[in-house]
Amino acid sequence: xxxxxxxxxxxxxxxxxxxxxxxxxxxxxxxxxxxxxxxxxxxxxxxxxxxxxxx
Numbered sequence: 001x002x003x004x005x006x007x008x009x010x011x012x013x014x015x016x017x018x019x020x021x022x023x024x025x026x027x028x029x030x031x032x033x034x035x036x037x038x039x040x041x042x043x044x045x046x047x048x049x050x051x052x053x054x055x
Contacts, residue, residue: 003025005021005022005050005052006051006052007051008042008043008044008045008050008052009044010041010052011039011040011042013036013042013054014038014054015036015038015040016035016036016055017033017054018034018035018042018054019032019052019055020032020033020046020050020051020052021051022049022050023050025053028046030046031046031050033055
């Protein structure tokens with residue numbers, strides 16, 4: 001997996017759908033899927049260390 005997850009709270013990301021991933025980019029059981037608009041921040045994840053990857 002070549003993409004590194006983006007930390008929660010990061011802003012100025014492209015608008016779109018983001019999927020919660022583990023620290024090394026793996027799937028998270030019950031991981032959230034969120035949609036952000038331009039200028040929004042990425043929301044918190046379920047566990048510290050998780051991040052977001054754009055779908």
